[in-house]
Amino acid sequence: MALRPAGEFDVSFARDMATIRRGWQWVLLFAFIAALYAMPFYADESTTALVNRIGITIIAVQGLNLLTGLTGQISLGQAAFMTAGGYISALLVGKLGWHFFAALPAAALGAGLVGLIFGLPSLRVKGFYLVMATLAAQFIIPWFTRNAFPEVLNGTQGLNVAVPEIFGLKFNKPDQYIWLTLTVLIPSTIIAHNVSRSRLGRAFVSIRDNDLAAELLGINLFKHKLFAFFLAAMYAGAAGSLEAHSLRHLNSETFNLVDSIFLLGMLVVGGLGSNLGPIFGSIVVELLTDASAMFGPFVVELFPDAAGGAQAMRPLFFGVTLILFLIFEPRGLAHRWQIIKAAWRLRPFSHT
Amino acid sequence: MNWQLLPQFVISGLLAGGPIALTALGLVLVFKSSYIFNFAHGQLLLLGALMTWWFAVERELPLWLAIVLALALSAVIGLAIERFTLRPMTGQPLLSIILMTLGLSQVLQGLALLLFGGSQRNFPQIFSAADPYIITLPWLIDDRPIILILKQNLVWSFVAAMLGVILISAFFRFTSIGLAMRGASEDHELAQSLGLRIHRIFGLSWAMAGMVATSAGILLATSSGLDLSLSVVVLAAFPVVLLGGIESIPGVIVGGLLIGLTQGVVSTFKAQWVRDMTEIVPYLVLLVVLLIRPEGLFGQKRIERI
Numbered sequence: 001m002a003l004r005p006a007g008e009f010d011v012s013f014a015r016d017m018a019t020i021r022r023g024w025q026w027v028l029l030f031a032f033i034a035a036l037y038a039m040p041f042y043a044d045e046s047t048t049a050l051v052n053r054i055g056i057t058i059i060a061v062q063g064l065n066l067l068t069g070l071t072g073q074i075s076l077g078q079a080a081f082m083t084a085g086g087y088i089s090a091l092l093v094g095k096l097g098w099h100f101f102a103a104l105p106a107a108a109l110g111a112g113l114v115g116l117i118f119g120l121p122s123l124r125v126k127g128f129y130l131v132m133a134t135l136a137a138q139f140i141i142p143w144f145t146r147n148a149f150p151e152v153l154n155g156t157q158g159l160n161v162a163v164p165e166i167f168g169l170k171f172n173k174p175d176q177y178i179w180l181t182l183t184v185l186i187p188s189t190i191i192a193h194n195v196s197r198s199r200l201g202r203a204f205v206s207i208r209d210n211d212l213a214a215e216l217l218g219i220n221l222f223k224h225k226l227f228a229f230f231l232a233a234m235y236a237g238a239a240g241s242l243e244a245h246s247l248r249h250l251n252s253e254t255f256n257l258v259d260s261i262f263l264l265g266m267l268v269v270g271g272l273g274s275n276l277g278p279i280f281g282s283i284v285v286e287l288l289t290d291a292s293a294m295f296g297p298f299v300v301e302l303f304p305d306a307a308g309g310a311q312a313m314r315p316l317f318f319g320v321t322l323i324l325f326l327i328f329e330p331r332g333l334a335h336r337w338q339i340i341k342a343a344w345r346l347r348p349f350s351h352t
Numbered sequence: 353m354n355w356q357l358l359p360q361f362v363i364s365g366l367l368a369g370g371p372i373a374l375t376a377l378g379l380v381l382v383f384k385s386s387y388i389f390n391f392a393h394g395q396l397l398l399l400g401a402l403m404t405w406w407f408a409v410e411r412e413l414p415l416w417l418a419i420v421l422a423l424a425l426s427a428v429i430g431l432a433i434e435r436f437t438l439r440p441m442t443g444q445p446l447l448s449i450i451l452m453t454l455g456l457s458q459v460l461q462g463l464a465l466l467l468f469g470g471s472q473r474n475f476p477q478i479f480s481a482a483d484p485y486i487i488t489l490p491w492l493i494d495d496r497p498i499i500l501i502l503k504q505n506l507v508w509s510f511v512a513a514m515l516g517v518i519l520i521s522a523f524f525r526f527t528s529i530g531l532a533m534r535g536a537s538e539d540h541e542l543a544q545s546l547g548l549r550i551h552r553i554f555g556l557s558w559a560m561a562g563m564v565a566t567s568a569g570i571l572l573a574t575s576s577g578l579d580l581s582l583s584v585v586v587l588a589a590f591p592v593v594l595l596g597g598i599e600s601i602p603g604v605i606v607g608g609l610l611i612g613l614t615q616g617v618v619s620t621f622k623a624q625w626v627r628d629m630t631e632i633v634p635y636l637v638l639l640v641v642l643l644i645r646p647e648g649l650f651g652q653k654r655i656e657r658i
Contacts, residue, residue: 068447072447074446074447074450120643121639121642121643124642124643124646125642125646127446128389128446128450129594129642129646131389131450132590132591132594132638132642133638133639133642135587135590135635136635136636136638136639139587139631139632139635140632140635140636140639143631143632147625147628147629257587258458261454261457261458264451264454265451265454265455265458268447268448268451272447299466311465311470312462312463312465312466313462314462315458315459315461315462315465316458316459316462316463316466317462318455318458319455319456319457319458319459319460319461319462320455320459322451322452322454322455322458323437323452323455323456323459326441326444326448326451326452326455327437327440327441330444330448
């Protein structure tokens with residue numbers, strides 16, 4: 001039972017189920033969202049671009065959280081599903097002339113179906129055998145985009161992706177694009193949160209904790225594992241579509257194995273199986289790797305003969321962060337946040 | 353299919369499978385003793401090859417000394433990895449351990465980039481690439497004899513790789529430390545209660561894995577050149593490990609040769625779309641293995657209901 005602030009009682013079922021309990025919290029939330037939407041008016045473009053990238057990453061990590069955090073199926077294929085989503089949306093907009101807002105859900109759905117195919121081995125194997133199966137997705141999907149239908153997918157060159165446009169407003173700069181990202185991010189957060197506390201999410205958690213017991217309780221493992229893969233790949237597809245239209249170019253290497261590893265790492269840094277985890281993790285890791293770029297010049301001075309010094313910072317920072325979190329805070333930032341909140345509420349008798 | 357070229361590709365594929373088998377052996381080594389699947393193996397291999405290159409070319413040491421030094425250093429790296437990153441993970445869930453090796457792979461990749469830079473290196477030739485062995489087979493296809501052209505460096509890499517595999521399997525089978533490692537992988541707690549020092553065993557197996565990785569890295573670098581993408585080669589070894597069975601050393605040999613062979617055969621097809629598949633054949637094999645026989649060809653079948 002989570003600690004509640006003093007004087008906070010649930011007097012109705014609606015209140016019991018509520019995520020946000022107080023009026024002023026709603027005010028704060030809306031103020032925060034409004035501040036994000038208003039970013040182009042007060043922040044410079046590089047900051048907006050960073051927030052935009054973080055937003056897209058959060059969507060992908062939220063999907064991974066449903067699959068890995070809740071259902072316990074480890075996946076190294078999230079970036080491959082992003083590739084699938086990106087390509088579907090780029091083709092629908094570019095070749096068939098669909099509207100972006102129709103192509104985005106279609107890309108999510110298409111990526112979800114691809115995810116279903118690569119989720120099939122999860123019925124036979126688990127643990128690191130499943131990691132291998134998802135790793136295969138990470139090779140087969142980019143290979144497919146490189147080699148299949150060269151006249152449509154354009155081989156290793158990849159595709160140029162159209163700029164989304166609505167009512168004459170072109171989303172061709174991060175300043176405008178952030179509105180798109182936020183408009184997708186907010187419902188995806190709400191859906192992820194509600195899935196995790198509904199019957200479906202509880203079934204996922206029971207599969208993670210003990211799949212045999214879950215099956216005995218009448219949970220259809222086949223259906224639920226596949227559905228978790230479907231959901232995760234849908235989120236990845238939406239994120240991939242957003243990212244592709246934001247970069248305006250896409251090839252088989254845009255989302256690669258390293259990205260899949262980063263997404264998993266963000267999830268662990270943030271906290272597995274918690275709804276705040278993907279948000280915390282994506283923000284912290286993206287900011288860290290962004291900050292690591294600033295160390296590049298110093299490193300090049302220290303190691304003048306190492307030409308790769310500057311690029312080396314990103315994997316180094318990420319790897320060290322991940323290792324430190326795994327050793328010292330394996331439950332992630334979300335858990336630390338709970339501890340801080342509890343300590344604040346029990347002050348001055350904090351003992352947690 | 354081009355029948356004339358088939359034997360050539362079969363043999364080349366088999367030869368290419370040798371170093372891959374040695375790479376896969378490093379994975380099996382760690383898995384057999386500590387039940388950890390090491391996703392950072394590729395980066396160990398890369399670092400080993402880079403260290404050899406550095407000693408031999410930058411420091412201009414004789415090649416044998418460079419190799420010995422690199423082997424010793426990689427053993428130290430292996431020990432350090434076990435002591436500082438994986439020992440705190442004892443008893444943690446599988447996901448944490450997998451992520452730990454993934455995090456390690458990023459750190460090592462970053463270190464390789466930082467210390468050695470990302471440019472293409474000329475790795476010293478251990479086995480001469482010139483005058484290949486030419487064998488004429490005694491039977492005919494389309495009234496022409498079959499001629500096999502075997503590059504010397506490929507042949508000798510293969511021999512060296514097989515020698516390494518045989519040495520390691522003998523070590524596991526006939527020495528008491530090897531027996532202890534096999535025991536430790538069976539059940540950590542049980543092994544400990546029988547008086548095995550499992551941490552020492554894990555450390556030793558990681559040191560050995562580092563050395564095996566370095567030797568595989570040297571062999572691969574002599575035949576295909578050395579740059580940062582060398583670490584990707586290991587991704588081709590994952591399917592080998594699963595095909596052979598994750599804790600089986602004979603499985604590694606058979607799996608490595610089978611995967612090399614399949615790639616060799618696929619690359620002889622006339623149809624372009626089949627030949628395009630050469631690079632993903634290992635993963636297609638992997639998916640089939642996972643769906644049909646997850647324990648691999650020679651692995652132990654665990655009775656586990658999913």
